[in-house]
Amino acid sequence: MPPQMIRLGLATLALLAGAPHVVAMDMPALSDSVSNAMAQASPEAMAEYRRKLQEYEEAQAPISAYWNSIAEKRRGRNAKRRAGQQITLDDYVLTQPPVYTGPRRPVDPSAPERPLRKAIPMVPDLVQAAAEQFQFTPQRPAIDVDFKRAYAKVASALGLTREQAVRVYSFETGGNGNYDMQSGYRGPGTRPISTAIGYNQLLTTNSVELFAEQGDAILKALQEKAATLSGAPRKALDSKIVVVRKMVAFARSVPDTWSDHEKLADTDKGWALHAMVLDIDVGPHLQTHKLLTSVIFARQKGYTRPLTAAELEMMNLTGDGTGLDMVTMPQAMRLQVPTSNFFQRGGYERNPVASRNNTVAKLLAITDERMDVNSAKPGAQELAAAF
Secondary structure: OOHHHHHHHHHHHHHHHOOOOOOHHHOOOOOHHHHHHHHHOOHHHHHHHHHHHHHHHHHHHHHHHHHHHHHHHHHHHHHHHHOOOOOOHHHOOOOOOOOOOOOOOOOOOOOOOOOOOOOOOOHHHHHHHHHHHHOOOOOOOOOHHHHHHHHHHHHHHHOOOHHHHHHHHHHHHOOOOOOOOEOOOOOOOOOOOOOOEOOOOEOHHHHHHHHHHHHHHHHHHHHHHHOOOOHHHHHHHHHHHHHHHHHHHHHOOOOOOHHHHHHHHOOHHHHHHHHHHHOOOOHHHHHHHHHHHHHHHHHHOOOOOOOOHHHHHHHHHHOHHHHHHHHOOOHHHHOOOEHHHHOOHHHHHOOHHHHHOOEHHHHHHHHHHHHHHHOOOHHHHHHHHHO
């Protein structure tokens, strides 16, 4: 609860205390967390909190100023691009982010305890959500190479090159990931660090967005495949198409923005859509379109040269618009422009690869290096052979 709301609550209680005709049952009961917070928020505690908060904000000021300048430069570049003007070094912040060495943010004693954060869903949770929300269970491959062959077939047909697909897979999964690999999960007793799953590590929001934006293309491909089948396989795929159509409608029930898709993704139905990353018919399309949208975006923006796998990964990592900013940058500028220009502060500080390899040239180089090493691993070799 914000401090101003707590102050209002105390004032209201004071008024009620001075009005004996008010019946007790008219007073709403306070939750334990609010009551505890109000009891802890003594004048002395609040004075100490405000003192520490001022110290913290003063220490943070240079950091905040730096990231504000990053945002300002980004807005300026976007405006110049819309006007068809050339981007120069002056359009970037050319210094590295200052390192924060000050105190931690103090805890507000008047604030109630935060609710526990919702656990990151795991593969069994997604499959259960699909069964409960759409009465459907993803059709999973008997062995991973079956999924690799399905992915290679879709990717090739839609225009991804073997080099792009294999090298991005190598970077995202370490060269040995399976179709159901979830970021951070290493077996029983461990927890994932995100909802990213599969060869190109799609997040729940990616899945919702792909159903919303590429749903027609996915449905068309499934219908074309169904036309080649008969009997039980045809019936099963026809039933799957009905489910996918419902999922597409759900994904399109909100405006086509990342923030709106993110809200849907954190619902049981959103989890159900993400479960389709595991499906051997739908999953390869989701994985392919995650990369293909970046290829098409670059082409539409006038970048006709084929994207290298490292360049495609930059767009996969930072988003199409931001990634293309790096991709279209001349090598001389890549050597000088810090990677911080392409991240929000929180994302940058959570990404040690970007912060250690702190220029565009270094980030592209380490990405290529990791792709080189990981492409020699068995999983990557198996995917390459599937093409």
